[in-house]
Amino acid sequence: MNNVRSKICGITRVEDALAAARAGADAIGLVFYAKSPRAVNVQQARAIVQALPPFVTTVGLFVDASRCEVGEILDALPLDLLQFHGDETPAQCEGHGRPWIKALRVRPGDDLEAACQEYVGARALLLDAYVAGVPGGTGQSFDWSLIPARLSKPVVLAGGLSPDNVAEAIAQVKPWAVDVSGGVEQAKGIKDAQKIDAFLRAVRGA
Template sequence: MIRVKICGITRREDALAAAHAGADAIGLVFAERSSRYIDHELARSICRVLPPFVTRVGLFMDASAETVRSTLEGVPLDWLQFHGRESQDFCRQFGRPWMKALAMGGDLPDDPADYDQADALLLDAHAPGQAGGSGETFDWSRAPRVARPWVLAGGLNPDNVGAACRQLSPDAVDVSSGVEVRPGVKSDKLIRDFMKAVKHG
């Protein structure tokens, strides 16, 4: 079974739509440069409406350790996701399972070996040093062999995720813009269509 995270949640109704459609996790963005950034108060209110067993993932990009800890004190996150130039030692210090996004865009993709203690790796389409959420895919033939659980991201939508799952067999997929009507606002229908495409391949 391929797991699904709906990322960039900014509204409680979208979190509920994701959960009711069968998503395994939602992503909350704490990177201020993102159009999907939310503050702690809104993040807490989103977490409160989620049913049991939906995983809450917090996304950071080159945040300070103090910022991450402050977020953990205010928001009940289950996983941490790092999208910047964070070192492995930085990522592992917070007492939560964590995943590192590897930038597959550009001429020199990130090396999975640099994060051999991550609980999971996320292959995304952005270039090194850039943020994700662009809605662009990367050349899936460039996906490295990863010896630990991994997540496919970058430009996924209801029309292409089935092919991506068949071709790459990831442990999970992560979608944001591919189920949106505009940045940060999800579509119930697109979420449901995405979930069906993952399930039926």
């Protein structure tokens, strides 16, 4: 059995958060980006966070949010980790009093080791598919061979993962963690408990 961690992102309902926790997810993601079909407000997020059992990490996802906007969310919610999915500089990611990860949309020619050095304070890099004008949640995968075998930061692999391909992704990339959203949904923002269970079984068996 491997020890690859897992995050179910784009949670909008308490029942989906509980399904993820029961299935063995290490983390759930809450999207604070109004343009996303998986966005939640503070009231929704609070209900989800309060319902979770212990030892499930709560991740807040932001896209080019102001320091004030992030601060307001953190004042209202006990989030464990921040995920920055826009064009934030290292300085914009720092200083919120929480550990954070930086999401990058991978294209051929990207120097991912240089990004590790630039975002030196990040706990990990989350690597997602590049789709012009869309900061994430596209449901598309990318060429995993673009990821160097050895990076100086842990890799969280995202982008188009599903119960059908996550084992192959883990075998090829050997990431620290995998992150799924659309691959375990019945509709945007509405998770499917059976798909979550199948995804996490595939992760554990990879």
